[in-house]
Amino acid sequence: MLLLSTMAAGAARSVSVRLNAVAALSSSTSSGGRSRKGQRRGDAKPQAPPPPLPRHGEAPSKKKPSARPAVGKENRAVEEARVPPRLEGEARKGVQQQNKAKRVVRWKCASGCGACCKLDKGPDFPTPKEVFADHPDDLQLYKSMIGADGWCINYDKSTRTCNIYQERPMFCRVEPKVFDEFFGVPRSRFDREACSACVDNIKMVYGDDSAELSNFKRVIREESNKVEASKNQDKLLDT
Template sequence: MMLLRAARAATIAAGARRKPGLLPVAVAGLSSSSGAPSGGRRRKGQRRGEAKPQHQPLPAQSEVPGTKKANTRPAKDRKARPVEEAQRPPGQEIEFELVKLQPEKPKRVVKWRCATGCGACCKLDKGPEFPTPDEVFSDYPDQLQLYKSMIGPDGWCNNYDKTNRTCNIYEDRPFFCRVEPKVFDEYFGVPRSKFDREACSACVDNIKMVYGQDSAELGNFKRVIKEESKKHEESMNQVQLLDT
């Protein structure tokens, strides 16, 4: 009888105009205040007037639809796995190991040497592609004056023998005519560790400017540099073997 009255009250309340939020509270009150079941067939073993056993909430590790079942084995039975490995995308670890195992390519040894029969550096009037004498000798006015005095009408050095492609004052040539680490450091700011590469690059630029990029002079210079570099590398390897 109490249940019937409660059901009628709920029906009347559903049809009446109420403020928002009151109806859910009333229904909740009915379901929670009454200890009797809401109706229907009794479950097996249930006594008359006894409320249905309410389902208890599952533990935190309860299975959620669409997800994998949680691992319930003891921690000691499970194999330990680093966090980084678990979070790494599939295949990334293999790719990383392959890159790591690749040996580093050794840097090619470059050793400069003057190629006889060239003389491209004796073309003192270099053209607009190169720094001007005023820029190179801005802090050395006496060297600037000497450099300009050596330039002939055709742009070549007055001391250069075009027939033999040799220098007539080679032993007494000025300081700036010497391809040495000290000269490159003082005039161009090139450290000793980069002298050979910078000297080779400067010679290549001069040869291309004077004779062309497909000239025999350029091919000869590259051959000389290759031989000198290989010779220097072999001597360094012998020194390392002696040290060990």
């Protein structure tokens, strides 16, 4: 019984050795091709074959293998489109400068509007008490000018003009000094803030798609273009 067990163990060991040898042979064959003739098991693996010699009349290739991994078409397109950070920053700065140059705005009153003469402006606007917090006398005058319909009592609706335009109060004048004193708006932002205030008033009185709003935007655009043209002319004269 012991003999049979030993023989069985020896046979199993022999089979295991043969299987290991076959596995090693398969691994060697799959990784490096067939073993060279005369090469013994356990010897070092054969070196990779040298590159083929150039054909007759063909110059030897000097191209070195690239160390970078292969890039797919999509990744290659992304790499080619990628802009260096420095150049990207310069390009963005140039676009910002162009946009800034295009945003020259100059305020101008559009005749036939009168939206600012609607003194009772509703909850979406600051109350007279908030606007005239530091000017109590102006607050009383402002309140006295509000008619029953919310419009200024000095506003002529038939002609859309002011009956006291030359003598109108200071707070009715759209000027840098007024915006600075009543709203804290500096001179550098006057034109932009004045245009924004007019747009808000026109939308409140006449609506977002009104002819009055389109007319105001046209007037501002034309006035701004005149200022821009004048600046460009001055630059040409300076050069």
